[in-house]
Amino acid sequence: MSLKKQGLMVLMAAVLVGLPASAGGKKKSKEPTGNVETTASGPVTLWTDPGDIASRNLYYGPGGEQHVPHGRFTFESEDMDGTNPKFTVRDDDGVKWKVKLGAEARPETVASRLVWAVGYAANEDYFVAELHVQEMQRLKRGQKLVLPGGTVMNVRLKRHLKGEEKVGEWRWRKDPFAGTREYNGLRVMMALINNWDLKDENNSIYKEKDAGEVYMVSDLGSSFGTASATQPHEKAKGNLRSYEHSRFIVKVRPEFIDFQNPGNPSVKYWVNPKECLSRRGLRWIGRNIPRSDVEWIGSLLARLTPEQIQDAFRAAGYGPEQVNGFSRVVEQRIAELNALNKEITSED
Numbered sequence: 512m513s514l515k516k517q518g519l520m521v522l523m524a525a526v527l528v529g530l531p532a533s534a535g536g537k538k539k540s541k542e543p544t545g546n547v548e549t550t551a552s553g554p555v556t557l558w559t560d561p562g563d564i565a566s567r568n569l570y571y572g573p574g575g576e577q578h579v580p581h582g583r584f585t586f587e588s589e590d591m592d593g594t595n596p597k598f599t600v601r602d603d604d605g606v607k608w609k610v611k612l613g614a615e616a617r618p619e620t621v622a623s624r625l626v627w628a629v630g631y632a633a634n635e636d637y638f639v640a641e642l643h644v645q646e647m648q649r650l651k652r653g654q655k656l657v658l659p660g661g662t663v664m665n666v667r668l669k670r671h672l673k674g675e676e677k678v679g680e681w682r683w684r685k686d687p688f689a690g691t692r693e694y695n696g697l698r699v700m701m702a703l704i705n706n707w708d709l710k711d712e713n714n715s716i717y718k719e720k721d722a723g724e725v726y727m728v729s730d731l732g733s734s735f736g737t738a739s740a741t742q743p744h745e746k747a748k749g750n751l752r753s754y755e756h757s758r759f760i761v762k763v764r765p766e767f768i769d770f771q772n773p774g775n776p777s778v779k780y781w782v783n784p785k786e787c788l789s790r791r792g793l794r795w796i797g798r799n800i801p802r803s804d805v806e807w808i809g810s811l812l813a814r815l816t817p818e819q820i821q822d823a824f825r826a827a828g829y830g831p832e833q834v835n836g837f838s839r840v841v842e843q844r845i846a847e848l849n850a851l852n853k854e855i856t857s858e859d
Contacts, residue, residue: 554723558693561630564814570822572624574635580608580668585645586661589652593712595732596653600644607671610642612653615732616667618749620827621837622704622731628819629811631697632717632727635670638827642666665828667732674720681726682711683796688726695800696808697728702770702797703812703844705757707740707747708733709773709793735837739774740790751836759844763851768805770797802851809848817842 561567571579582603590597596612611619620638627633647661657663688694701709708730715729733740736750738757746753762769774797776790820841824834 555687555726556632556723557688557691557697557726558630559632561628561811564628564811565816565819567628567819568822569624569628569815569819570826572620572636572823572826573627573633574637574670578635578637578670580637580639580670583645584608584642586647589648589650591651593730596650596656598650609669609671610644610663611667611669611732612656612663612665614744614748616665617827617829618704618734618736619667619730619732621823622706622734624823624826625704625820625841626697626700626728626731628815628823629696629700629808630693631700632725633731634727634729635672637668637670639666639668640664640828642668672719676718677715678718678724679716680711681714681716683709683714683793686726692804692807695804696811698796698800699770699805699808699848701728702738702759702772703841703848704731704734705736705738705754705772706731706734707738707773707793709796710789737774737777738772740776742777742779751833751840754837754840760847764802766802767799768802768851769799772797805848806852809845809851812845813849815845 568575580602584600584602587599587601587607590599590609595615597609599607599609601607616638620636623633623636642663644661644663647657650657683689686694706728709728713728713730715727717725717727719725733748736747736753736757739747741747741753758771760768761771773790773793775794776787817838820838821834824837829837
């Protein structure tokens with residue numbers, strides 16, 4: 512690409528970044544529903560009452576201790592979906608697992624536990640520090656992460672549940688829950704964990720046999736780093752320094768709250784105007800969220816104990832210093848959410 516053309520593309524991207532973001536989400540939230548009934552496939556669920564949040568085990572997460580990966584694992588096939596290297600294995604019990612390699616393994620393990628803790632659906636994710644795979648084949652992506660003998664280090668295993676089927680994707684802008692308290696609470700959760708990769712393709716609809724559909728954010732790997740798409744990705748995902756130094760709440764108004772996440776992509780994205788515009792188009796997800804809904808999800812998060820939050824990071828193989836550092840930021844952010852309600856009380 513010529514310097515002149517590259518300069519023009521950067522200028523175009525800069526103009527796009529300077530345009531005002533979409534005002535999506537300015538309406539007040541609908542009454543909470545939990546489930547939305549549909550005539551075609553039964554109940555459609557985004558959130559379910561988590562009950563006693565303080566009793567939830569965040570070390571083992573949605574799958575519990577009974578589903579912890581064990582035994583021998585045999586390679587089945589490489590998964591070419593998404594941008595991160597993945598492949599599937601099957602254990603001795605016939606259970607199928609999707610193995611994700613690279614920088615997203617740890618943060619995704621933590622994120623799945625935190626969203627599940629407050630009532631949102633999440634995959635059964637487990638972090639494995641060292642996985643030995645039988646009949647391992649050469650990968651098209653991520654081969655450099657495979658050691659001799661078929662060993663892979665620091666991976667996330669996602670359990671495939673029997674009878675569960677992915678039936679589609681859902682869109683942030685066109686969703687049966689849009690405007691509800693639960694939907695807005697999920698937007699806050701994405702800001703809490705700094706999940707900036709909120710493309711619709713990362714949202715999944717799952718259906719179980721003879722049951723309804725469950726909506727979830729199924730790819731949570733771009734969390735606990737920067738509040739926007741940044742290169743190199745090592746800074747943007749599972750990076751304590753980035754997470755500590757990123758902004759959380761950026762604007763408080765009487766009825767609405769704005770969060771930094773997802774923010775504008777970094778300058779390195781400007782040479783690709785299409786990608787830059789696409790990323791910038793996600794900013795509305797963290798903006799104009801009804802204050803009452805922010806306070807609601809904050810009240811649920813406040814029921815988590817410091818030990819539970821630390822357990823979520825321990826489950827992802829982080830060392831003591833990082834466990835304490837990440838947990839401290841999460842606790843501070845939860846405190847900020849709950850301080851909003853105190854502000855209203857003091858104003859009254």
